[in-house]
Amino acid sequence: MSETINALNQKQSRLKFISTLKRLQRYPTTLIGFIIVFLFLIIALFGPLLAPYAYTAQNLPNKLQPPSEEHIFGTDQFGRDVYSRILVGSRDVLSVAGSGTALAVFFGLLLGLFSGYRGGLFDELIMRAMDVILSIPPLLLAMVILFSLGPSRVNVIIVVGFLYIPMVARVVRSVVLDLKTRQFIEAARLRGENSLYILYKEILPNVLPHLAVEASMRFSYSIFLVASLGFLGLGVQPPSPDWGLMVGEARTWFHQARWVLFFPAGAIALLVVGVGFMSDGLRRMLLPGGVSDA
Amino acid sequence: MPKKVLDARNLTVTYRTEKGPLDTVRNVSLKICSGEIYGLVGESGSGKSTLARAIVRYLPENGFLKEGEIYLGDTDLLSLSKAQMRRVWGGRITMVHQDPNAAINPSVMIGEQIAEVVRTHLQYSKKEAKDKALEMLIRVRIADPEAVARRYAHQLSGGMLQRVLIAIAMATNPELLIMDEPTTALDVTTEAVILDLIGDLMREYDTAVLYITHNLGVVARVCNRVGVLYAGEIMEEGSVGQVFKNKLHPYTRGLLGCVPRVDVNKKDISLKAIPGFIPRPDELPPGCVFAPRCELVEEACRKERPLLKDIESGHLTACRRYEVLKSYGEVIADQRQLHERTESGELVLEARNVKKYFPVAGRLRLFGKSKRQEIKAVDDISIRMRHSFTMGIVGESGCGKTTFARCIMGLEKATAGEIELEGELLPYSVAKRPRDTLRKMQMVFQNPDASLNPQHPAGEAVARPLKLLRNMNNKAVQERVKELFEAVNLPEDYIYRLPHELSGGEKQRVAIARAFAADPVLMICDEPISSLDVSVQAALMNLLVDLQESKSTSYLFISHDLSAVRHLSDWIAVVYLGRLWEIGSAEDVFVPPCHPYTEALLSALPIPDPDIKQESIRLRGSVPSAMDIPSGCRFHTRCPRKIGEICEKEEPPWQSIGYYHQICCHIPAEELQALQGEGLLQKGEGMAE
Numbered sequence: 001m002s003e004t005i006n007a008l009n010q011k012q013s014r015l016k017f018i019s020t021l022k023r024l025q026r027y028p029t030t031l032i033g034f035i036i037v038f039l040f041l042i043i044a045l046f047g048p049l050l051a052p053y054a055y056t057a058q059n060l061p062n063k064l065q066p067p068s069e070e071h072i073f074g075t076d077q078f079g080r081d082v083y084s085r086i087l088v089g090s091r092d093v094l095s096v097a098g099s100g101t102a103l104a105v106f107f108g109l110l111l112g113l114f115s116g117y118r119g120g121l122f123d124e125l126i127m128r129a130m131d132v133i134l135s136i137p138p139l140l141l142a143m144v145i146l147f148s149l150g151p152s153r154v155n156v157i158i159v160v161g162f163l164y165i166p167m168v169a170r171v172v173r174s175v176v177l178d179l180k181t182r183q184f185i186e187a188a189r190l191r192g193e194n195s196l197y198i199l200y201k202e203i204l205p206n207v208l209p210h211l212a213v214e215a216s217m218r219f220s221y222s223i224f225l226v227a228s229l230g231f232l233g234l235g236v237q238p239p240s241p242d243w244g245l246m247v248g249e250a251r252t253w254f255h256q257a258r259w260v261l262f263f264p265a266g267a268i269a270l271l272v273v274g275v276g277f278m279s280d281g282l283r284r285m286l287l288p289g290g291v292s293d294a
Numbered sequence: 295m296p297k298k299v300l301d302a303r304n305l306t307v308t309y310r311t312e313k314g315p316l317d318t319v320r321n322v323s324l325k326i327c328s329g330e331i332y333g334l335v336g337e338s339g340s341g342k343s344t345l346a347r348a349i350v351r352y353l354p355e356n357g358f359l360k361e362g363e364i365y366l367g368d369t370d371l372l373s374l375s376k377a378q379m380r381r382v383w384g385g386r387i388t389m390v391h392q393d394p395n396a397a398i399n400p401s402v403m404i405g406e407q408i409a410e411v412v413r414t415h416l417q418y419s420k421k422e423a424k425d426k427a428l429e430m431l432i433r434v435r436i437a438d439p440e441a442v443a444r445r446y447a448h449q450l451s452g453g454m455l456q457r458v459l460i461a462i463a464m465a466t467n468p469e470l471l472i473m474d475e476p477t478t479a480l481d482v483t484t485e486a487v488i489l490d491l492i493g494d495l496m497r498e499y500d501t502a503v504l505y506i507t508h509n510l511g512v513v514a515r516v517c518n519r520v521g522v523l524y525a526g527e528i529m530e531e532g533s534v535g536q537v538f539k540n541k542l543h544p545y546t547r548g549l550l551g552c553v554p555r556v557d558v559n560k561k562d563i564s565l566k567a568i569p570g571f572i573p574r575p576d577e578l579p580p581g582c583v584f585a586p587r588c589e590l591v592e593e594a595c596r597k598e599r600p601l602l603k604d605i606e607s608g609h610l611t612a613c614r615r616y617e618v619l620k621s622y623g624e625v626i627a628d629q630r631q632l633h634e635r636t637e638s639g640e641l642v643l644e645a646r647n648v649k650k651y652f653p654v655a656g657r658l659r660l661f662g663k664s665k666r667q668e669i670k671a672v673d674d675i676s677i678r679m680r681h682s683f684t685m686g687i688v689g690e691s692g693c694g695k696t697t698f699a700r701c702i703m704g705l706e707k708a709t710a711g712e713i714e715l716e717g718e719l720l721p722y723s724v725a726k727r728p729r730d731t732l733r734k735m736q737m738v739f740q741n742p743d744a745s746l747n748p749q750h751p752a753g754e755a756v757a758r759p760l761k762l763l764r765n766m767n768n769k770a771v772q773e774r775v776k777e778l779f780e781a782v783n784l785p786e787d788y789i790y791r792l793p794h795e796l797s798g799g800e801k802q803r804v805a806i807a808r809a810f811a812a813d814p815v816l817m818i819c820d821e822p823i824s825s826l827d828v829s830v831q832a833a834l835m836n837l838l839v840d841l842q843e844s845k846s847t848s849y850l851f852i853s854h855d856l857s858a859v860r861h862l863s864d865w866i867a868v869v870y871l872g873r874l875w876e877i878g879s880a881e882d883v884f885v886p887p888c889h890p891y892t893e894a895l896l897s898a899l900p901i902p903d904p905d906i907k908q909e910s911i912r913l914r915g916s917v918p919s920a921m922d923i924p925s926g927c928r929f930h931t932r933c934p935r936k937i938g939e940i941c942e943k944e945e946p947p948w949q950s951i952g953y954y955h956q957i958c959c960h961i962p963a964e965e966l967q968a969l970q971g972e973g974l975l976q977k978g979e980g981m982a983e
Contacts, residue, residue, distance in 0.1 A: 183739035184747040184755075186705055187808065189724055191759040192732045205749035 027284060033277025040271055044090040051084035055241045064257040074259040076250065082260055086267050089241035093271070096153060096236065097222035100160025104222075105215045107161070108168025113207070115169065116176030117199055127173070130166035138163045139228055146234040156235050160225055164218050171214045175207050209286035216279035220272050227268045243268050296327040297367075299469050299502035300349070305362035307341070307348045307526075309575075316575045317360065319345050319526045323602075326470070326502040326519075331492075333505045333517030333534070335549075337827040339572050341526040342506045346472050349504070350387050351379055367469060385415035388463035392475040394455035398447040405431070405443025408462050415466045430461040433498075435491060451916040453484035457491065464495060472504045477512065481690040482854065483913045486898035489516050490912065508827065510553060511900025514538055519608075522546050525572050525583040528602060532609035538904050542611035544588050544619060552832035553902050554861030559880055560839045565861070567833035571797070582614070590615050639680035641717065642816050642848045643702070646676045648711035650694075650701050654921060669920045671697040672708075673872035679816070679865075682846035686863030686880070688856055688895065692917050694872040695852045696740075699818045702850070703737050715816065733763040736809035740821040742801035746793040752804045753779075753789030759811040778807040782837060799830035803837070810841060818850045823858060835862060856899050860884060868892045871928045872920060878955030886970035887951060887963045890935040893970060927960065935969060937961060 043050065059079030067074045073082035115126040133141070142159045149155045179185060180203075188198050229235035230244025238245060243264040250261035307319040319341040326332045336342045347353050349364055351371060364371040366386060374382065391397045399407060408430050409423035418426060431439035434457040447455060456476060463471055473492070477485040493516050496503060505517055513520050514534060521531040522545060530543035541547045551566035570587040573579060579586055581596040588595065595614060602610045613619060650672040672694045679685050687695045701708040704724030713720045715734060721727055736759075739745040746755055753775050760771045776786055782803040793801055802822060809817055819838070823831040835858065842849060853859050859866060859880075866883040868876040868891060876889040884896060890911075897911040913932045918924055924931050930941040937960060946960045957963065 183741060183745040186739070187737070187745060187755075187805075188758075189705065190703060190732060190735075190737055191762050191812065192727075192729055193758075193762065202747055202750075206747070 027281055029277045030281025030284065033274050033279075033281055036270060036274025037278050040090055040094065040274065043087055044094045047087040047089075047091055051081075051087045053081040053084040055080065055085045055088040056239055057081070057084075064253060064260070066257070067259055073263045074257065076246075076257075076260045077253050082246075082263050085241035085246060086243065086263055089243050089246065089264070090267070090271075092153075092236050092240055092242045093223060093226060093244075093268075096156050097160065097219060097226045099157045100226070101164065101215060101219045101222045103157065103161025104164035104168050104218055105211065108165045109172050109207070109211060111165065112169040112172025113176055113199055113203065116173035117180060117195065117203065123173075126169070130169055133163070133166045138225065142225065142229060143232065143234060146229065151229075151234045151237060153236050156226060156229055159229075160222050163225070164222065168211075168214055168218060171210060172207055175210045176203055179203050179206055212286055213279060213283045216275060216282050220275035220279060223268065223272050223275065296329050298325055299328050299367060300324060300326040300504070301363075301365040302349055303363045305345065305348055305364070306360045307344050307353065308358055308360040309354075310356045310358075311576075313576055317526065318357075318575050319348065321361075322523075322526075322528050324349070324504070324521065326504060328469070328500045328502050329496065330519060331496055331503040331505050331517045333507060333513035333520040334523055335507060335510060335513055335520060336523035337508060337549075337572060337829060339525075340523045342523050343474060344526075345523070346389075346474060346504060346506055350383065350389070350472065352383070381415070384411060385466050386468055387470045387472065388466065388468040390456070390459045390463050390471065390473045390476045392478050394452060394459050394479075395447065397459055398455060400447045402446075403443065404445055404447070404450070404458050408443075408458070408465050411462055412465050426465060427461075430465045431458070433464070433495065434458070434461045436461075451484075452480055453488060453916060456480065456484075456488055460488075460491065460495070464499060464501070467499065468501055470504065471501050472506070474506045475508070476505075478507070478509070482856070482898045482900075483690060483894060484916065485512075485900070487912050489900070490910070492516055509900060510550060510828070510902035514902045514904045515900050522549070525578065526575065527583055528610070528612065529584065530609075530611045530613075531602070534904050536606075536609040538902065540609070540620075542605060542609065542616040542619060543584075543613045544590055545584050547619070548587075549828060550902055552828045554832075554835065554857045556857050556860050556884060556896070556899065556901065559861050559863070560835075564836050564839065565832035567836055568829040582612070590618060639683060641678060642681055642683075642715065643677070643679040643850070644712075644714040644717075645678075645698075645702060646712040646714075648675050648698060648701055648713065649673055649709045650697050650706060651709045667921055670872050670923060671920055672701060673923070674711075675869070675872070675874055676711075677867055677874075677877070679848050679850065681815075682842065682848060683865070684842065684849040684851055684863045686859035686866040687850065687852045687869055688854065688859050688866060689869035690895075690917055691854060692920070693869045694920070695869050696820055698869070699737070699820050699850060699852055703735060703818060729763060733759075733812045734815045735818070736812050736814040736816075737818045737820065738802070738805050738809050738822040741825060742798045742805065743793075745805045746801055748793050751790050751792055752784075752796065755804060756789075756807045756811050759808060763812045774811070778811055781810070781841065782807045783833075797830075798826050799834065802826065802834060806834075806837065806841070810845065810847070813845070814847055816848050816850065818852070820852045821854070824853060824855060831858070838862065856884075856895055857901075868895070871917065871923060873928060874958065875929065876955075876957045878951075879953070882952065882955040887957065887966035888970065889957045889959055890933050890961075890966075891929050894934060935961060935966075 057080060059075065061079065062075050063077050063079040065071055065075040071081050071083065073086065076082055076085070111126055115123045142163060145159050145162070146155055185198060185202055188202050226235060227244035227247070230242040231248040233245070233248060235244055236242040246264035247261055247268070250257070250264070254261055302322070302324045305319060305322045306317055308315045308317050322345060324332070334342050334345070344353070344357070348359055353359070359372070366382070371379070371382070405424065405427045408427035412418045412426045413420070413423045427443055428439050431442055436442050436454065436457055442450070442454070450458065477488050480488065489512065505513070507513060517534050519532065520534050520537050522529045522537070522543065524545050529545045530537060530541070537546060538550070541550065548566065548568040552568065554565060568587055573583060573586065579596065581598055582588070582600050585591045585595045592615065600612050600614045602612050604610050605616065651668040651670050654667040654669055675698055677685060687698070689695050697706060700706040702713055704720070704722060704727055707722040715731060718731070720731060724732070746752065756775050756778055757771050760766045760774050766774060775789060779786060779789060784800060784803050784807070788796070788800065796804065823834050826834065838849065839862065841847065849862070851859060851862050863880045866878065866880050867874050868883065868889060870891050876883055876892050883892060894911045894913050897909045901908065911934050913934065915932055918931055926942045926944050927933070927946045930936050933941065940960050944960070946958050948956050948958050949963050950956050951963045957966070959966065
């Protein structure tokens with residue numbers, strides 16, 4: 001029984017996927033968003049292979065050169081190729097922001113699910129704790145934590161994850177609260193299903209579309225946060241080609257060589273806009289008719 | 295000679311969709327004269343709202359009028375510009391919508407909202423507009439109009455808001471008033487009051503009214519003419535008398551046959567549901583749109599689209615075979631024979647003195663103790679149910695009937711009382727009840743959209759209780775799911791469908807199959823059919839009756855729809871403000887002597903038969919808050935038969951009348967009998983015996 005149902009589900013989801021692609025054409029921004037994100041993923045995967053120079057290769061006589069045929073994005077204060085550094089640097093941004101988002105989504109989902117489903121004092125305690133985290137400006141909180149933990153890639157991931165748990169948890173909880181009153185949940189209780197089954201089989205599948213939208217939004221915020229921390233020197237440390245870090249370093253040379261600042265900043269902006277478009281599109285596709293339509 | 299106000303000719307409305315243009319309304323003509331109330335009836339998806347929007351040129355962006363002419367008086371509406379149309383809306387044509395909460399601005403005072411309309415359209419001065427607003431509130435019979443004028447929407451009840459909407463709509467003395475299901479969201483008792491008001495107002499004004507509804511009973515009560523819309527075409531049109539008495543279209547007959555009558559019940563007749571579904575606008579049959587569902591269909595019907603023909607002085611039908619239909623006789627329903635139910639059967643459910651109080655978070659008081667407040671949703675209800683037997687519970691919304699059912703199921707923990715299933719005392723909470731108890735009690739919920747998990751295929755919903763409560767292995771489950779789908783008349787491939795691929799009625803069938811999967815002895819049906827179309831309702835009611843016959847399950851059937859309860863129930867309990875007021879067999883409860891509340895409910899019920907003369911007993915106001923229950927008899931604040939102080943001070947006693955029929959009222963039964971006379975149901979009493 002369940003096998004046949006599964007097989008049919010797969011067939012259906014394939015059909016759904018195709019119709020989704022078709023719908024995508026009607027929203028050019030969504031398409032652009034997906035293309036941008038896809039391109040950045042390719043770059044992150046094959047960055048070092050595509051890069052014409054090693055990202056650490058210094059060439060001091062050639063420092064702060066404007067864009068040219070050899071160095072299409074110019075060179076920085078050590079004569080390193082900005083283009084190569086941006087290509088390789090995409091790995092840092094995407095992996096750090098991505099892992100941070102994954103962390104936030106995982107724990108946010110868990111907290112949101114249980115908090116929303118259990119309700120009562122448990123819910124109250126968790127949500128007030130989340131409020132405490134939310135009440136502090138994220139960048140400030142991130143700085144405080146990183147000052148005490150010391151800046152490193154892992155610590156940045158932890159901080160990003162930690163900061164965005166409350167937002168994910170709140171979204172998940174509100175969806176759970178809405179679902180909890182639906183009668184199919186009551187029907188499940190009436191046939192004696194245990195709470196885990198209800199959470200995992202009845203509620204979770206209905207939360208996932210909301211979660212996907214929320215995750216994509218968190219991802220774009222994470223990119224921003226990671227870049228900001230890099231800029232402040234609290235993120236990934238030199239000589240890593242982190243975009244935020246590159247912008248931070250380039251500040252000093254801004255008057256002599258604007259391209260050193262412009263290209264990494266542009267890369268950040270492009271990625272954030274791309275992810276934003278994508279998340280908008282996801283919302284349109286997965287949650288037609290507003291948020292409450294689980 | 296009343297003058298023609300609206301003259302819409304050959305309207306065809308088209309929507310641009312992904313699949314190409316769809317004609318949702320085809321070739322419909324409407325004429326409404328001044329002072330006339332024209333009822334437009336149809337099931338959901340028949341195009342009634344689209345038609346109304348097309349008439350006022352207010353179609354959504356992807357819709358347009360492909361053909362047709364619309365005249366309002368002498369004005370050609372189609373030739374007007376957008377700006378000119380804006381002057382027509384709200385001035386010459388006004389509208390009353392279904393949901394008063396959505397139609398009234400919550401942040402503007404009621405009086406101002408009426409005044410605004412007359413200032414804009416009739417160029418009244420501020421002072422004049424204010425007076426006009428008060429005058430309108432008086433006209434719609436709002437007590438204390440000056441106070442109401444200063445209130446906001448959230449401070450008024452649904453019935454009051456609907457009156458305000460009518461006041462706004464009538465303030466400019468429009469030529470045409472369009473009412474789109476104005477009473478559907480209201481309780482029967484409130485609906486009756488609003489319908490009376492509409493009838494009275496229309497006698498005072500000379501407005502032409504287009505009244506859109508799905509409820510044939512309402513049409514019979516307020517309308518002069520009626521048009522029956524089906525799949526975007528008018529099937530039959532005529533005066534209410536003509537159409538209801540001499541139905542010349544099989545669809546009209548079908549619709550009327552779907553409505554249960556209050557004078558007979560399932561023991562006497564089964565409802566005649568119309569087989570099949572309304573065709574989707576992209577899959578219209580080539581001939582008569584009703585042909586695939588018609589009993590009288592012949593080859594020509596399928597080939598050629600019939601046109602509306604005038605048969606006799608304004609009575610039009612789109613049926614080619616109306617002559618045959620005339621001789622066909624009136625088959626509203628089939629006779630049927632059901633098992634005899636006796637009062638001595640095995641006891642299935644006994645609920646004694648069940649109470650459910652919800653605590654209300656009191657206002658924070660800095661000084662002194664805050665008073666603990668409670669909503670007494672259910673306050674001492676006891677019922678007994680026997681094997682293979684249906685108990686109907688009726689009452690207005692907010693009377694506690696659903697809460698009572700949820701207490702029995704254990705979805706809400708009762709505050710006090712005893713609930714016994716087959717002689718076994720049950721824990722209050724569903725979580726504490728043993729598997730076997732869970733198996734024995736199942737529930738069908740009101741909202742079909744919420745009762746199935748949108749991510750699970752329909753078969754999964756039915757398979758789960760089999761695995762869990764009956765410990766079946768996969769193979770047995772598979773077999774059983776197929777049987778259950780067959781039992782609820784769903785094709786086998788529906789097992790794999792997701793809920794969003796099913797219609798409301800189909801979802802409810804799946805929910806019924808799910809409830810029956812556990813082979814329960816007791817099934818609670820909480821308004822299972824009230825959100826569905828009449829023809830679907832009829833099919834589901836028949837299904838419930840058939841399943842009860844074959845499985846001997848007892849039903850606790852909760853509804854605000856008296857005719858549905860009357861049709862399905864063996865016993866009926868009448869609930870008001872968390873307490874029972876009358877209980878007895880279905881035949882007894884609706885026949886005098888009955889409790890004044892039951893009497894009021896009955897007299898409010900819109901019956902689709904213009905010949906039945908109902909007493910006009912109307913309840914004042916709305917149900918009091920369950921937080922602040924009136925002293926003495928709870929019904930005294932609204933009771934039309936209140937006898938005096940005793941009603942306010944003392945709780946009324948239970949009186950036994952005949953065979954298990956009990957009424958809780960101060961008025962002695964003989965006196966009630968004398969007051970109520972023959973009652974409403976004299977016409978059908980012979981059949982009920």
